[in-house]
Amino acid sequence: MPLTPKAIYNDLKNNELDKSSAIELLISLIENAENVKTRTESIEILEKVNVKDKRVFNVLENLFISDGNEKVRCLSSQVLKNLFLNDAIPVLKWGLQHEKSLNCIMTIITNLGDINSAKAKTVLIKKFQEINKKKYKYNIKYIFEENAVETLSNHELAEILINYYVISSLKLKFGYIKFEHNKNGTIISLDLSNVEFQGLGLNKLTNSLESILSLSFLKKLDLSNNQIKSLPEHIRESKNLEDIDLSFNNLSRLPESISSMLNLKVLNLKSNHIRYIPESIGLLTNLEYLILRNNYLNKLPASISSLSKLKILDIHHNRLHQLPHNFNSLSSLKELELGWNRFEAIPNNLKELISIERLNIGRNHLSELPDWINSLNLLKELHLYDNEISNLPHSFKYLSNLQILNLRNNQLNEFPICFKSLTNLKKLNLSWNNLSLLPNWINSLSLLEELNLWGNKLKEIPDSIEYLQNLKVLYLNFNKIEGFSKSLQSLKDRGVAIKI
Numbered sequence: 073m074p075l076t077p078k079a080i081y082n083d084l085k086n087n088e089l090d091k092s093s094a095i096e097l098l099i100s101l102i103e104n105a106e107n108v109k110t111r112t113e114s115i116e117i118l119e120k121v122n123v124k125d126k127r128v129f130n131v132l133e134n135l136f137i138s139d140g141n142e143k144v145r146c147l148s149s150q151v152l153k154n155l156f157l158n159d160a161i162p163v164l165k166w167g168l169q170h171e172k173s174l175n176c177i178m179t180i181i182t183n184l185g186d187i188n189s190a191k192a193k194t195v196l197i198k199k200f201q202e203i204n205k206k207k208y209k210y211n212i213k214y215i216f217e218e219n220a221v222e223t224l225s226n227h228e229l230a231e232i233l234i235n236y237y238v239i240s241s242l243k244l245k246f247g248y249i250k251f252e253h254n255k256n257g258t259i260i261s262l263d264l265s266n267v268e269f270q271g272l273g274l275n276k277l278t279n280s281l282e283s284i285l286s287l288s289f290l291k292k293l294d295l296s297n298n299q300i301k302s303l304p305e306h307i308r309e310s311k312n313l314e315d316i317d318l319s320f321n322n323l324s325r326l327p328e329s330i331s332s333m334l335n336l337k338v339l340n341l342k343s344n345h346i347r348y349i350p351e352s353i354g355l356l357t358n359l360e361y362l363i364l365r366n367n368y369l370n371k372l373p374a375s376i377s378s379l380s381k382l383k384i385l386d387i388h389h390n391r392l393h394q395l396p397h398n399f400n401s402l403s404s405l406k407e408l409e410l411g412w413n414r415f416e417a418i419p420n421n422l423k424e425l426i427s428i429e430r431l432n433i434g435r436n437h438l439s440e441l442p443d444w445i446n447s448l449n450l451l452k453e454l455h456l457y458d459n460e461i462s463n464l465p466h467s468f469k470y471l472s473n474l475q476i477l478n479l480r481n482n483q484l485n486e487f488p489i490c491f492k493s494l495t496n497l498k499k500l501n502l503s504w505n506n507l508s509l510l511p512n513w514i515n516s517l518s519l520l521e522e523l524n525l526w527g528n529k530l531k532e533i534p535d536s537i538e539y540l541q542n543l544k545v546l547y548l549n550f551n552k553i554e555g556f557s558k559s560l561q562s563l564k565d566r567g568v569a570i571k572i
Contacts, residue, residue, distance in 0.1 A: 075101070076110070076113075077110065077113040078117070080097050080101075091121060095118070095121060098118050099131055102115060102118070102131065108141055115135070115144070115151055116151075118151065119151045122155070132151055133152065133163050136152060137163070137166070145171070145176050146176050146179040150179060152164070158191060160183070161192055164183055164184055165195045167180045168180050174238070178237060178286065181196070181237070184196055184230055185226045185227045192226055196226060196233065199233060200215070200216075200229070208243075210236055210239045211232065215256075231289070234286070235253070238259070238283050238284060238287060242280060245275040245280070246267040246268070246270060247267075249264060250262075256289075259287050260290060260312075264277060264294060265296045265317070268299055277295065278300050281295075282304045282307075285304065285307050285308060288308075288310070291314050291315065293313060293317070294317045295317060295318050296317045296318065296319040296320050298320075300323060301322045302327075303330070304329065305329060306329050307329040307330070307332040310332060310336075312335065314337045315337060316339060316340070318339075318340060318341050319342035319344070320343045320344075322344065322345060326346065326353070329352075330350065337358055337361065338360065338363075341363060341364050341367065342363045342367075343366040346368060349372060350373065351373045353376065354374075354376060354377070357378060357380065359381060360382060360383045362379070362384070362386070363384075364386060364390065365387065365388040365389055369390040369391060370390075370391045372395065372396055373396070376396060377396060377399060377401035378401075380401070380402070380404060382404055383404055384407040385405060387409060388409040388413075388432065391413065391414055392410070393415055394415075397421060399422070400422070400423070404427060405427060406429045407428070407429065407430040407431075410431075415433060415436040415438065416437045416439075418433060420444075422448075426447065427450060428448050428451060430451075430452060430453040431455070433455070434455045434457035434459065434480075438456065438461055439459070441461065441465055445465060445471070446468065449471065452475045453475065454474060454476070455476075456478060458481045459482050461484065464490050466489070466490060468490040468491065468494055472493065472495060474494050475496055475497060475498045476497075479501060479502050482505055483506065485505075485506045485508075487507055487510055495517070495518065497520055501524040503524045503525060503526035504526065504528070505528055506528065506529060507530060508528070508529040508530060508531070510534050511534070514534060514536055514537055514540070515537065515539040515540055518542070519542050520540050520543055521542050521543060523540075524545075525546075526548070526571075527550040531551070531552045532553065532557065533560060536559075537559055538559040543563065544569065545568070546563065546569070549572065553572060560572075
């Protein structure tokens with residue numbers, strides 16, 4: 073059986089191996105193993121063994137200073153700090169001056185910030201002073217203007233420095249970027265939309281995502297319109313990020329680590345290639361806006377029912393044919409976009425979403441509406457375009473708040489009697505159906521402002537339409553109407569735009 077770091081540790085715990093021998097074996101793996109994972113696991117086990125002698129210090133120091141692998145250097149600096157604390161400061165100071173890797177620099181600064189000593193603070197302040205001599209100070213300019221450096225804790229100094237190095241790196245790679253920082257010098261808003269197309273072709277935003285997502289005070293992050301194919305498998309827990317825009321990228325899935333964005337309110341994933349949403353998304357219990365429009369989703373995770381604060385869910389243009397059985401738990405949902413999917417009926421678990429105000433289920437395969445649609449009595453907009461609907465419920469009695477109804481391109485042969493109850497309707501689109509007659513009671517829709525009857529079989533319009541006092545636009549194109557009747561002329565004279 074091959075020697076592994078875990079096997080060494082287990083033998084040590086079971087008293088089958090003494091501590092000195094365990095350390096020798098671990099050091100041998102660190103120095104000779106070709107597999108980076110084996111080496112990093114060996115360093116982690118070395119920390120667990122908790123031997124703080126000169127040999128261990130020297131090994132870690134050499135790794136930190138000269139190893140060719142970034143992960144090994146970062147981890148070595150971390151273990152040096154954990155095991156040797158103040159003795160590690162000179163080594164970390166050297167690394168801060170000579171290290172080129174952004175991830176390692178951030179790790180070094182974080183380690184110095186964790187050491188609550190005057191020596192560590194001196195190293196951090198010296199780095200601030202070096203930056204102050206440069207032309208571009210970015211987020212730390214304010215700190216010097218306020219003479220606040222000495223008053224800040226080591227942790228605060230480290231956080232501000234990390235923000236500086238991340239912004240410096242992004243500016244070097246991509247040129248102009250937009251960002252905002254608070255009075256403490258930490259970045260709160262970062263706009264990196266479309267940056268891959270303005271920087272050098274070799275600079276990919278994906279390579280910077282881990283450092284960007286480590287900005288602890290970041291609230292709003294725009295990564296849209298790049299060529300991002302994946303997110304880091306391990307995302308640092310974020311307690312401040314509220315809004316992230318990942319639209320128009322090349323993502324095919326989300327990692328489970330998306331749940332680390334604990335306070336996220338807005339997640340925009342529009343126009344990617346996403347086929348899979350992990351169950352861990354249900355842990356984003358502060359989410360209010362979830363935009364999944366224009367992806368390749370066949371289903372949603374059951375955990376989506378845990379998003380109790382969700383107000384807007386946009387799943388337009390995917391491949392859904394059903395919703396999770398507990399979808400009706402989304403009691404705060406106000407807008408639901410289900411257009412351009414594969415639904416053959418309106419899912420029954422929408423029945424209890426009584427807070428919904430806007431529902432779009434256009435461009436599916438619907439042939440009818442269920443009677444329970446009346447239970448959605450707060451509904452203001454209902455979009456049912458591009459379906460095969462030929463029948464509607466007998467009554468829309470409880471949809472009295474409905475203001476916009478779109479039934480464009482369906483199979484309606486008659487003007488539905490149920491519309492008579494829609495006394496607050498302002499926009500009605502019945503274009504491209506099979507209507508041959510408008511009822512005289514059309515004037516019951518007294519608040520109607522726009523009526524679209526384009527592409528039907530109408531030969532005439534009832535005179536009662538003249539009494540629609542709020543009407544502003546009337547579309548009659550592609551019907552069988554010839555000329556303006558007296559009532560149409562009256563509407564036109566009143567200023568109504570009539571398209572015929």
